[in-house]
Amino acid sequence: MENSVGPEIVHSLAADGLAVGYDQREIIHDLSVRIPTGRITVIVGANACGKSTLLKTLARLLKPSRGSVLLDGKSIQSIPTREVATKLGLLPQSPTAPEGITVADLVGRGRYPRTRWIRQWTKTDDEAVAAAMTSTDVLSIADRPIDELSGGQRQRVWIAMALAQETDILLLDEPTTFLDLTHQFEVLDLLVDLNKQHERTIVLVLHDLNQACRFGDHLIAMKDGAIVCEGNPSEVITEEVVQDIFGLAVKVIPDPVAGTPMVVPLGRHTTRTDRPQDTPPPTDAASAARESGSGNAWPASAEAAAGSRGAGSGASVGAASDSLAAQALAASAAASGICRPSDR
Structure with missing residues (x-):
């Protein structure tokens, strides 16, 4: 009889009626959500709205006071820890590694959930670690200590460790924090590659709304511990929603x-009506004064103040600098009763 291979198992993740808090203070209130499988979901919202709290609860790092997290339809609290770790991987916001540990050693620790005391390290583990490091482009630095790496390299190594777990669901809490723009896009592009190549379900918290829209398939917008709206980026990121959850006009x-x-x-200082939009910004105080023209009385008053100061106390202002800008600045400082920047 011909052996037939059944369909690949796709793990699901959801929350039902969650209430979560710290020190008797409830952060998340009666929250229910279903994470789309095989897609990239981004959780957005203002600081302290409950984004990271929700992610930690989904990863079973926090236990809800009410409601439940459902992994494959079962309460995640009832599933053994090692079994959860074979289905769901987590990259926390600020992961720490033992001092001196190398890239290969750290990535290898991702295999821990799949080892047993009766099952030692095998060729399968070697292959999984190598594949994870290849996917994240860190194989060439396998023998280097984590301490010597740049921020972007470290983040890729941590993602490699999560990949070595070979989980279908990957949760990441602000994976681009503290990274420069180039490394931010490297990490986000990598997550898209992992999602497309392996159909992994990826959930991450991001602060940058434009990155969330560009890289996310599904967005969850939160405010005060509750979900305001969710859906594709064009449905969620509207001027009204951003105003609501961030209090910012956009x-x-x-x-x-x-x-x-x-x-x-x-913002409050978005437009500049005091100079032509096609003219580069002035480079010093004097040119700024000249560009302002009659709409700003500062240049005339500054020159007058400078002249008055020079008449009353010799050439102290003139000695500071021969430039009109320096004279105006010194006169303004004297009028305000403060020292010049050069005297501080």
Whole structure:
């Protein structure tokens, strides 16, 4: 009889009626959500809205006071820890490694959930670790200590360790924090590759809304411990929603590269009406004064103050600098009763 291979198991993750808090203070209130399988979900929201708390609860690091997290339809609290670790991997916000540990050793620790005292390290483990390091482009630095790596390299190594677990679900808490722009995009591009190549379900917390829109398939917007809305980026990131969850007035326009929503904050000092928009910013105080023209009385008053100061106390202002800008600055400082920057 021909052996038939059954369909690959796709693990599901959901929350039902969650209430979670710290020190008697409830952070998440009656929250229910189902994470789309095989897609990238990004949780967004203001600081202290409950994003990381939700992620930690989904990963079973926090126990809810009410409700439950469901892994494959079963309460995650009822599933043995080692079994959970074979289905779900987590990269916390600020992971720490033992001093002096090498890249290969750290990534190898991702195999811990799949080893037993009766099952020692095998060729399968070697292959899994090598595959994880190849996917994250850290194989060439396998023998280097973690302490010697850049921030972007470290983050890729931590992701490699999570990949070595060979889990179908990967949770990441702010994986781009403290990384420069290049390394941020390297990490996010890597997550997209992992999602496309292996159909992994990826859930991450991000602060950058434009990155969330560009790299996320499904967004969850949170405020005060509750989900305000969820869906694809164009449904979630609107001017009204951003105003609601961040208290910030914005314009949402199409990203010129990806076509996804791009958030442009307005702020209080968005437009400059005191100079032509096609003119580069002035380089010193004097040129700034000249560009301001009659709409700003500062240049005239500054010159007058400088002249008055020079008449009353000799050439102290003139000695500071021959430039009009320095004279104006010194006169303004004297009028305000404060020292010049050069005297501090």
